[in-house]
Amino acid sequence: MTWRNIMVKDGDYLRLKLDNLQIEKAGQKYIVPLSDIATVTLEGKILTLTTRLLAKFAQYNIAVIVCDNKYVPCGVYMGFGQYHRTAKRNLEQISWDEVLRKEAWTRIISQKMINQKDVLIACNLEKERINKMEELIANIQFADITNREGHCAKVYFNSLYGQDFTREQDCLQNDAMNYGYTIIRAYMARLVTSLGLIPTLGVFHRNEFNSFNLVDDLMEPFRPLMDWYIVDKLLPKYKKYLSWEMRCDLINFMNQSYSHKGRKTTIDIVMLDYVNSFIKLMQYGRDKELLAITLEGMRGVQ
Structure with a gap:
């Protein structure tokens, strides 16, 4: 392991x-x-x-x-062709039902938004902002065709870092998130390729210039967990810039404890379980559940 x-x-x-x-x-x-x-x-x-x-x-x-x-x-x-039945899995992914694909995206993006809301609750932020997040979550349509996720992101980041905050600003918060998200992305890419999936063939992301469309889809629920780790553990400790020590701590996110169904594990292991649950959903349809990635799983470890 x-x-x-x-x-x-x-x-x-x-x-x-x-x-x-x-x-x-x-x-x-x-x-x-x-x-x-x-x-x-x-x-x-x-x-x-x-x-x-x-x-x-x-x-x-x-x-x-x-x-x-x-x-x-x-x-x-990364290496390629590591999975022993790559061609079979590729064919399963290519032939995946479009309706089920959209249903999977609805589950993925809903979980991300729920986790964002839970970050605001954990930060004891204003009830009206949490209520707004809950309203956006409740109004998600199939495949999020009305882009509730985009509206949710604006409320979320402005609640965390202030009304003037944007993801384009040159600041420690953005530096930390950008670095942290890249670490999650690289680890997710490793899992996707090692399990025989095609990283360019996404569930929602379809950018022809992106080699990791599927990776960007699957990592979505983990982003708020990284946000919470940064807000709770790192920003109180590091105040000025993205130091060597802070970068090491961001990489160490993968080793943070996570509790799932009474079992204590780590973020990297639960990411593997999550991708495997996605594969089962792809293979067997609605009878299989996508593993729920929750902030409580990270915060609830004893």
Whole structure:
């Protein structure tokens, strides 16, 4: 079971040591079994790794996230063809009933909006704003054809960060969310490809220039969980800029505890369960439920 999310900074040398990742820095060597690793995030201008190691990363289904000169994740490297029945699963996905596809999107986006509302409740924000969110959720139509999700997002972010806040502002809140969402996206892309799904063939997202339409669909309910993690754990701790320590904490979101049906697990494991529930919905139709991803699952861990 993979569970480590490795962060590597300037000046390191990464090489393959048997079936382990060996990290060399300042004369010290650190060994991590490849079978333990889910993602490796690389940042900085001076960093060396071998092609043999990249090949092993692909074979072990380890996602390698590359950051730009502003430390923002800008690319992801993954293996392909890891699932043993990829062609069969691809055909199932391509032939999926359009009505069921729209029903799945209604479930996904409704859960995201419910989680956003629950974030506002957890933050003890004004009742009138929570009531507005509840009204928008109650009025979702099939496949959200009236874009209640877009209206909900405006109320949500203005409630969290003020009436003048926009997602385009240059501020710590946006930097943290952008970084955090990219980490979720990379991890979700790893799961989608490893389970034989076509990442470009989305449920709702259909952008011809987007390689990860399905990934962007499936990650939606997890965004508010990242928002809560940032508001509750990180913004009280980090005040000025997206520091190295804050970036490490954002990556550590994947290891946060999550409670599901009385079982204590972690975000990365519940993401796997969630994608598997999506596959069952795709295969067997309305008889199968999409796993509900809730803020309570994250906050209710004892």
